Structure formats: structure tokens, C-alpha cells
Amino acid sequence: MNSFKEYIAYYNNERIISKLKMSPVKYRTHFL
Template identity: 70%
Template structure:
């Protein structure tokens, strides 16, 4: 509440409610978590921030043929 974050709770037995975030976590684990070694928690946090920035701004999504930020910019310019 103090950070204005609303928790999303899935209905029991409905995997589609969390499909987007489950997809992200699967990709993040295979591209980042399982292939890197971290010296400590602080090092992990720094590297995670870098990965999320890469994921949002540079990593090309196959369906979009652009990064999420590029897609959002393109979408708003077209609207």
C-alpha cells in the first residue's frame, strides 16, 4: 500500500490470469538466473536491474519484432 502497488490474485485453477508474468519469469530464469553467478545479494540486485532494463528496452520480442519500449512508442505515435 505504501508504494501504491495493487496485488493481483488469480482465481483458483486459472493459470491464464498470470500468463504474462509467468512467461517473463521463465525467460528471466533461463536467460539470467541460471547462467550467472552472483557474489552476494547486492550484486544480484544490480544485475537484475540491468537485466530488466535490457528486457524492456533492448531485447527484441519475436511477435512484436521490437522491444516492449519500442512497441509502446510506436503504438502511441500511431494513435
């Protein structure tokens, strides 16, 4: 169950990143 939630969060983050056309690193530094 826990890993399922983690997968959903990961999937949502990947969708957002691809939508913004950013690399994960840029995405992280941009929102921190």
C-alpha cells in the first residue's frame, strides 16, 4: 500500500515535470 502511494506521487511528479519541459533537477531547484 505504501509503495503504491509512492508510485502515484512519483507518477504525478513525472507528469508535472514533462508538462513543464524541465529536467527533474531543474524542477527541484526551481521549487526549493
